[in-house]
Ligand code: SF4
């Protein structure tokens with residue numbers, strides 16, 4: 060069945076533009092499509108997943124399942140500040156688990172989530188290549204190394220004051236896929 | 237033929253068989269969890285691991301084909317340790333609720349634990365936690381009890397072709413759930429319950445209304461009556477170790493009386509009534525250029541499906557209420573008046589093979605003066621629990637008969653419980669209505685059996701009527717596409733959402749016996765064959781109902797009480 064315009068959601072212009080590069084019902088297009096959509100919004104909005112599910116003719120549950128399987132996909136928009144907590148081996152040995160918990164407690168969200176005021180997102184990554192200063196976190200482009208739990212509130216305070224100008228239209232390179 | 241050795245036994249098996257099937261032919265049982273007969277192996281759970289000579293690791297028997305000279309060991313110490321470890325790991329990430337679990341003593345995880353002699357907790361660690369999804373009127377999802385075998389996912393995607401649930405996340409956080417973990421009530425789910433039938437644990441189960449029924453029975457001011465669907469009598473015996481396909485109608489009536497129901501009625505009565513209305517509707521659509529093909533409307537799973545997926549085609553669905561709703565409607569109008577009972581005091585309970593019927597009975601459209609036609613629906617499985625609590629030894633019960641007038645029925649009604657039965661019953665009466673005489677032979681073999689699509693052309697009075705019968709909701713999609721593309725050749729299509737029809741409904745006894753569908757079907761056709769009256773229009777009580785109350789089939793009164801309308805659920809779900 061050809062895709063009928065009405066079957067797609069309201070934001071369909073953007074999506075149909077992307078769909079032009081793929082065959083209707085081509086199930087192997089699923090992952091590239093998810094990547095393209097995330098490239099536009101920085102995350103995967105629900106109506107985009109619905110449109111993809113109609114386009115590739117797969118149940119929404121499967122599209123959602125794939126989107127949640129891979130770490131590279133994000134289902135909620137990023138906050139102004141992205142905190143990447145390294146959980147690689149060196150950091151692990153240096154107790155990065157506690158650092159992560161401290162950040163989660165401070166912001167009252169879990170890894171992978173964004174605060175309600177959209178200020179912060181916490182992400183867990185597997186080694187950011189700064190093992191010498193483990194345990195390390197990365198806030199936007201700033202590295203903080205040799206951290207202790209007591210350092211966390213201060214770091215977060217610094218960023219909650221600043222308003223970062225939002226860049227759009229660019230996929231942030233987040234962690235390992 | 238391929239020759240191989242399993243546990244030192246020489247086995248000759250057909251080429252292409254899996255180790256699992258070859259072992260079965262010589263009486264060797266290999267346990268399975270993720271395996272589903274007739275579906276492509278998934279190899280996910282590894283409980284079927286066996287040793288194959290020259291293979292380094294263990295081999296999944298359910299997925300690996302046999303070859304000439306293969307040497308298999310299904311019961312080596314290494315195999316047993318591997319299987320036991322898998323079971324132990326599953327148990328440790330499972331709420332240990334067995335004593336209070338609805339699947340206690342009917343759980344594959346319990347069976348495996350027992351088989352491999354798990355007697356201690358060796359792995360203690362974090363357990364997953366999930367909320368129970370009670371959002372739908374029919375089913376509950378309890379993902380904490382899920383062991384991720386994936387059987388529900390495969391039935392929902394590959395058999396039913398709905399795909400309401402799937403694996404999400406990965407590793408420890410992996411869960412079988414709906415998109416965005418929302419309630420089943422706002423997902424694509426049609427509540428057919430086929431996933432419940434394959435779930436090895438209680439992660440998927442019906443939403444029980446036993447408490448409501450019990451309290452109604454205790455309420456002195458309520459006149460509590462019960463009706464039984466055609467398919468229940470052909471399956472209930474399985475719960476009492478009777479052979480597949482035993483007809484237990486007589487004992488069922490006795491059991492229900494002993495539970496305290498004032499009257500025990502038969503949904504088959506209303507099945508005959510449905511046929512009177514539906515056959516008349518069909519003929520009038522054919523004669524008056526109405527919308528064709530016409531679809532049957534007895535299956536609420538199918539109705540929910542078309543409301544969600546193709547609301548633009550709802551005009552094709554017969555406006556008849558389903559039989560148990562008709563029975564309820566007649567009870568709260570005609571019967572109430574006749575007996576001098578206030579309809580508000582009548583409490584109608586339906587014993588159904590189906591989970592969607594619970595959802596259906598909650599529909600606002602299905603009511604008389606704001607009283608629901610049916611007040612509570614119990615599945616076959618819930619009835620068994622009810623008998624147990626009440627100390628009713630079902631196998632020992634004597635036979636009894638349904639109460640009248642809503643207990644009389646013909647053979648045509650009996651077969652409503654199987655795929656093709658509604659079609660066959662309707663054709664018998666449509667033939668009579670169009671020709672004025674009964675068919676010489678009423679058996680329509682072409683619409684019988686378990687094929688997912690059955691077609692035939694029936695010539696009545698020189699008119700060729702093309703019919704189709706679909707069971708398993710996935711099979712209806714191509715037929716809907718034909719209608720959308722304006723190329724459907726059919727006049728009349730029967731749809732039952734469950735593979736095989738109601739005899740394999742989502743509320744039926746849970747076990748994995750492969751021959752169940754055929755044998756249950758046979759039981760219903762046997763009832764039909766043994767009945768003197770085999771045409772719905774011969775039902776005397778139905779005739780009287782028309783004379784005293786409804787007038788004619790499809791009359792104004794009949795429309796008011798026995799017909800309904802549908803809702804565009806696509807709009808609701810997308811808003
Ligand atoms: S009830 Fe039917 S439609 Fe719903 S999840 Fe289960 S199998 Fe799928």
Ligand code: SF4
Pocket residue numbers: 381382383384385386387388389412431434435436437439440
């Ligand atoms: S819900 Fe049941 S059938 Fe589905 S994956 Fe979990 S254990 Fe298996």
Ligand code: FES
Pocket residue numbers: 267268269270271278279280281282283284285296297298299
């Ligand atoms: S039954 Fe063979 S891998 Fe699950």
